[in-house]
Amino acid sequence: MDCIYLDNAGTTKMSDKCINAMLPFYNQIYGNPSSLHTMGQIAKEHLEKARQDIAKCINADNNEIYFTSGGSEADNWAIETACKFGKLKGKTHIITTAIEHHAILHTLQEKQKQGFEVTYLPVYENGIIKIEDLKKAINSKTCLVTIMFANNEIGTIQPIKQIGELCKTNNVLFHTDAVQAVGHINVDVKEMNISFLSSSAHKYHGPKGVGFMYAKKGSPLFNFINGGAQEGNKRAGTENVASVVGMSAALVEAVSEMQKTESIIKPLRDKLFAELSKIPHSKINGDKQQRLPNNFNMSFEGIEGESLLLLLNDKNICASSGSACTSGSLDPSHVLLAIGLPHEVAHGSLRLTLSKYTTPQEIDYVIKTVPSVVEYLRKISPVWDELEKGKRSFILK
Numbered sequence: 001m002d003c004i005y006l007d008n009a010g011t012t013k014m015s016d017k018c019i020n021a022m023l024p025f026y027n028q029i030y031g032n033p034s035s036l037h038t039m040g041q042i043a044k045e046h047l048e049k050a051r052q053d054i055a056k057c058i059n060a061d062n063n064e065i066y067f068t069s070g071g072s073e074a075d076n077w078a079i080e081t082a083c084k085f086g087k088l089k090g091k092t093h094i095i096t097t098a099i100e101h102h103a104i105l106h107t108l109q110e111k112q113k114q115g116f117e118v119t120y121l122p123v124y125e126n127g128i129i130k131i132e133d134l135k136k137a138i139n140s141k142t143c144l145v146t147i148m149f150a151n152n153e154i155g156t157i158q159p160i161k162q163i164g165e166l167c168k169t170n171n172v173l174f175h176t177d178a179v180q181a182v183g184h185i186n187v188d189v190k191e192m193n194i195s196f197l198s199s200s201a202h203k204y205h206g207p208k209g210v211g212f213m214y215a216k217k218g219s220p221l222f223n224f225i226n227g228g229a230q231e232g233n234k235r236a237g238t239e240n241v242a243s244v245v246g247m248s249a250a251l252v253e254a255v256s257e258m259q260k261t262e263s264i265i266k267p268l269r270d271k272l273f274a275e276l277s278k279i280p281h282s283k284i285n286g287d288k289q290q291r292l293p294n295n296f297n298m299s300f301e302g303i304e305g306e307s308l309l310l311l312l313n314d315k316n317i318c319a320s321s322g323s324a325c326t327s328g329s330l331d332p333s334h335v336l337l338a339i340g341l342p343h344e345v346a347h348g349s350l351r352l353t354l355s356k357y358t359t360p361q362e363i364d365y366v367i368k369t370v371p372s373v374v375e376y377l378r379k380i381s382p383v384w385d386e387l388e389k390g391k392r393s394f395i396l397k
């Protein structure tokens with residue numbers, strides 16, 4: 001598979017360091033960490049070293065890190081915990097945003113069916129919440145504020161420290177889905193007053209199917225999977241030692257290279273914005289400053305994002321549209337609608353997400369290719385024809 005891979009918010013390639021760290025745990029140190037014999041105890045030592053290394057990367061303590069099967073599980077666990085303990089105290093109100101990942105939104109929809117009330121904060125045109133809105137939304141029944149650190153579609157970064165402060169003052173649990181942030185930008189759970197945080201290894205060059213939840217010491221924590229005594233009796237099941245060790249190697253590497261990676265990929269991303277903004281009737285989605293250094297998202301009027309993706313795929317570029325679950329879904333992305341894009345414009349969106357493996361040559365090829373593909377799609381589009389003939393008016397510029 002030799003393609004230009006620009007779908008790093010979807011998943012990433014595993015780093016060599018990560019793969020090499022994992023290999024011995026498949027056929028050499030394969031003992032069960034709960035076993036008392038030497039091989040089991042050595043596996044246990046590596047598991048705990050990984051926990052310690054991961055904790056350091058977000059300024060947590062070792063015993064505040066719980067291994068999970070990924071970001072979705074951590075999101076579900078945090079919400080279930082806050083709701084269970086909230087309900088005991090008669091608190092049944094949750095605050096979130098309109099642009100969360102489906103692991104949050106669909107879990108909250110279930111909670112609504114069970115009688116919880118959910119406030120969805122608006123994010124405005126720049127894709128960022130207003131602290132005043134959060135202040136107004138918190139009431140005596142609020143048991144949880146769950147707001148993502150950085151968005152997976154438009155890359156916008158929320159004012160996490162201010163949110164944490166406000167939650168602390170009001171004595172409300174604060175969960176953040178930091179799947180797009182950990183390993184990419186600075187995350188400090190203490191400084192930011194975070195009660196629960198979700199992270200996933202495959203978004204920072206680690207393996208798929210493994211992640212962790214941070215739960216602040218003293219926070220309530222509900223037993224998510226019943227069985228053995230693993231993960232402090234909270235999440236049973238033999239630990240995925242190889243994947244956890246791989247996750248830790250990948251995270252330590254990502255955090256130690258963070259500044260270097262940003263200094264290489266941000267200029268490449270900015271070049272994409274500068275060059276592709278020259279396409280007429282186009283728009284950058286999300287705040288231009290407060291966003292992840294590797295995230296590009298733009299809309300081009302008069303085309304379908306799905307067609308754009310397929311043609312780019314033919315030209316060897318792996319990209320993603322702004323659309324929700326791209327596969328088969330014709331609904332435009334809830335994130336793009338939440339930042340105020342009309343349906344027609346939200347449909348014609350393109351997300352490119354870079355990684356440390358992205359090269360300047362690849363970006364130049366994309367800058368050469370996208371305008372010609374957009375032009376071709378517009379030429380064969382009946383909607384574009386009507387726009388040009390003035391039978392409809394342009395929404396963008």
Ligand SMILES: *Cc1c(COP(=O)(O)O)cnc(C)c1O
Binds near residue numbers: 071
């Ligand atoms: C990828 C992603 C998830 C889901 O993580 P998995 O490990 O794939 O379950 C959750 N939230 C955000 C913001 C993501 O980008």
